[in-house]
Amino acid sequence: MTNAGPGWATLGPEHGRALVAAMAEPDPSSLAAAQHLRASFGPELSAWALGQAALRKRAKAKFHRAESMLFTPTGLEQASRERVSRWRAERFRAAGVSAVWDLGCGIGADAMAFAEQRLRVSAVDADPATVAVASHNLRLVGAEPARLGRAEDAPVAPDAAVFLDPARRTARGRTWNVEDFTPPWPLVLDHLASDRFVSVKLGPGLPKELIPANVQACWVSDAGDVVEVSLWNRHPAGSCAVLLREGHPPLTLSRVKDPEAAEVGPLGRFLYEPDGAVIRAGLVADVADANGMWFLDPHVAYLSSDDPVDTAYATRFEVEAVVDYSLRAMRSYVREHGIGTLEIKKRALDVDPAALRRQLKPRGSASATVILARTTEGARAVFARRQ
Known part of the structure; x- marks a missing residue:
């Protein structure tokens, strides 16, 4: 087994023991963990083992073998x-x-x-x-x-x-x-x-x-x-x-035929957000054409329909309310409906969702998604339920 850094020697039993000890630490990046390991393994080996332990913990989201692998931060x-x-x-x-x-x-x-x-x-x-x-x-x-x-x-x-x-x-x-x-x-x-x-x-x-x-x-x-x-x-x-x-x-999903000219219409009962891969690949019109949907704006990747459509290529939201795209109207809706958990989505509108959340001051037990969208009637705040 080979070491994972420039100038490090071949890993031996001591490296393995140090890594086991580091993996047992609740927080390998803490000062306490460093002090524990240095007492038994010295500064250089402790730093290597704690670094690997921290990387392995982060890697669990990517790899089922994370606790057996070695890593570099960039890698x-x-x-x-x-x-x-x-x-x-x-x-x-x-x-x-x-x-x-x-x-x-x-x-x-x-x-x-x-x-x-x-x-x-x-x-x-x-x-x-x-x-x-x-x-x-x-x-x-x-x-x-x-x-x-x-x-x-x-x-x-x-x-x-x-x-x-x-x-x-x-x-x-x-x-x-x-x-x-x-x-x-x-x-x-x-x-x-x-x-x-x-x-x-x-x-x-x-x-x-x-x-x-x-x-x-x-x-x-x-x-x-x-x-x-x-x-x-x-x-x-x-x-x-x-x-x-x-x-x-x-x-x-790939283009089988050229889609019909993109239909644009008013917001229906359902709003759809295409998967990001569909958007990047330029296939939103294909999804709309295949599923009887229309665009809310010809240049923005939000779709709509009156009847529910099941498709893996877009997330469906059922529209609950549409209010003016204004801080006053949105804050009033959030307050009146006791919304404490608020998901904010937007496209092609210059708004900082984190700043808007602070301004809306959500409080309460209800939850909702607000989608800030350009429509045929101008920009609107669409409060909806994710399905």
Whole structure:
């Protein structure tokens, strides 16, 4: 087992004991935890063990093996969620792939999913500490350790597929300047244009002008959170939305035919908020066309209907009241109906939900959702019940 930081030696029994002790601490980041461990393990080993314990606790939301894995702070933040990695690996397997190179593997989250789908995975990263972490994690699923090296230099086998997750962070924070991507953006484009089966993971805010022609762009929503857009070179070109939910098979929405001209109408009995992946993929009109819905505003992703529509691609709200888009009208409604739990949603209106909540002063036992929306009659505050 290899250590997870520059200059650290190979992990031995003492590291394991320190990590067990750190995991037993109620708060590994506390001064008390540091004092407890230093008395038995010294400052350097204690700092390593407590750091890993804190990362493992954070990682439980992403990984069912979190308490056995090793992490780096950046690697944990950037790692794919387990359900997303599994969906991706299943797509590789369904394409008939038997071997895949993960170029820029990070802590190995996606490489682990490939291995669990019985694909031969070769994981590569340019950072020695990250390679050590990924190697440990890959051993948990019986895969070969990660390799140290640059993606540009990887000896990818001619018949192997490729997965890339370019780092998009600089010292100034996240960036969409492709010159700052690692691996380099020209390498990513070359792989997508190749005869290999290739997928590239990117952030959901990817500027659409960066999407190459003749690739499929899939915006992925996990439990309602839009977590990524992935590019695929051996799928039908265009946009699609993928919805992943606990206990359900993946749902994929893509454009089958051009939707009818978007109908715009007044607010009906029901208001719908499309899933974020549907919105990002530009498929809101497709959902409206397929379900007899209409837009409240031609440029805003809120839909409406008079009859209830069941669709996984949008959340339904039943309208209870519509008031003027004014602080006075909204505050009066909240007070008169004893609303203490208030969910605030808005699109295309310049409002800070946190500041508005303070101004509305919700108190009471009732709960509601207020949706601030542009309608054919102007901006309105729609009080509704989530269904």
